[in-house]
Amino acid sequence: xxxxxxxxxxxxxxIKKILLLKEKSKERKKTGLFVVEGRRExxxxxxxxxxxxxxxxxxxxxxxxxxxxxxxxxxxxVIEISRQVxxxxxxxxxxEGVLALxxxxxxxxxxxxxxxxxxxxxxxxxxxxxxxxGALLRTADAAAVDAVLIANPKSxxxxxxxxxxxxxxxxxxxxxxGTTEEIIRFLKEKGISIYCAAxxxxxxxxxxxxxxxxxxxxxxxxxxxxxxxxxxxxxxxIIPMQGEIDSMNVSVSAAILIFEAKRQRGF
Numbered sequence: 326x327x328x329x330x331x332x333x334x335x336x337x338x339x340i341k342k343i344l345l346l347k348e349k350s351k352e353r354k355k356t357g358l359f360v361v362e363g364r365r366e367x368x369x370x371x372x373x374x375x376x377x378x379x380x381x382x383x384x385x386x387x388x389x390x391x392x393x394x395x396x397x398x399x400x401x402x403v404i405e406i407s408r409q410v411x412x413x414x415x416x417x418x419x420x421e422g423v424l425a426l427x428x429x430x431x432x433x434x435x436x437x438x439x440x441x442x443x444x445x446x447x448x449x450x451x452x453x454x455x456x457x458x459g460a461l462l463r464t465a466d467a468a469a470v471d472a473v474l475i476a477n478p479k480s481x482x483x484x485x486x487x488x489x490x491x492x493x494x495x496x497x498x499x500x501x502x503g504t505t506e507e508i509i510r511f512l513k514e515k516g517i518s519i520y521c522a523a524x525x526x527x528x529x530x531x532x533x534x535x536x537x538x539x540x541x542x543x544x545x546x547x548x549x550x551x552x553x554x555x556x557x558x559x560x561x562x563i564i565p566m567q568g569e570i571d572s573m574n575v576s577v578s579a580a581i582l583i584f585e586a587k588r589q590r591g592f
Contacts, residue, residue, distance in 0.1 A: 333407040343414050350481035359483035362416050362424040366493040370427050373496035377401045379426040383411035386422025416485050429483055432502040434511045437472050444471035445586055446540040447579060450550055453479035459490025460576030466494040468583045473498045476505045509557045512540050518559040521550050522578055524571060527563035535586035543579045546572060
């Protein structure tokens with residue numbers, strides 16, 4: 326690894342670019358780049374096959390030797406930044422002294438591949454809150470689902486809040502993005518049964534058989550799933566409630582449903 330160059334000015338073009346990438350989804354889409362902060366998240370992004378273009382570190386927090394040992398055998402440019410610059414570009418309050426620029430992936434449905442004949446998928450329609458998206462991705466990683474499909478997303482997948490709330494699971498899951506119509510067509514073509522979480526005309530989830538190829542679909546907490554999903558569903562499913570409310574946080578509901586499917590499959 327070559328000796329790094331130093332950036333100490335907040336007016337440096339690269340620093341300005343990083344700030345734009347963190348704040349503007351439009352900039353992430355235009356450049357195809359996004360920012361990852363923290364050792365674990367960077368390592369998970371690399372493990373997930375993402376191309377790292379630049380590593381920036383603050384020597385007052387993390388030494389060059391540690392950077393070299395953590396990210397050895399990389400072709401990315403390595404840049405040393407001052408404490409003042411790092412505090413400006415760092416997103417998290419508890420900092421680790423390192424961040425990196427990565428190139429994004431396309432997430433086309435055509436690129437989704439399944440290892441077995443009976444895949445298990447988690448699908449979220451129109452998720453908006455980055456925290457919920459991150460929690461859904463953590464559930465998907467914990468259950469080792471075959472893919473996560475996001476229909477009509479309202480937030481850019483590489484939003485710093487999603488990366489942070491998913492603790493890097495945005496990089497460990499196979500993710501496809503499309504419209505509701507595109508994803509329904511994809512599932513039908515693959516012979517995957519659709520199970521939609523719904524409040525009406527629904528069967529208790531424990532009475533369903535998730536052993537064959539299955540997609541569990543969840544909607545927003547405010548409006549639920551659109552009629553396109555409900556009409557295309559092989560079975561609408563419900564989590565029976567025993568209290569006063571009729572719904573739970575979408576990530577909690579997804580976890581209950583996904584792990585019931587995993588239980589039936591013998592984990």
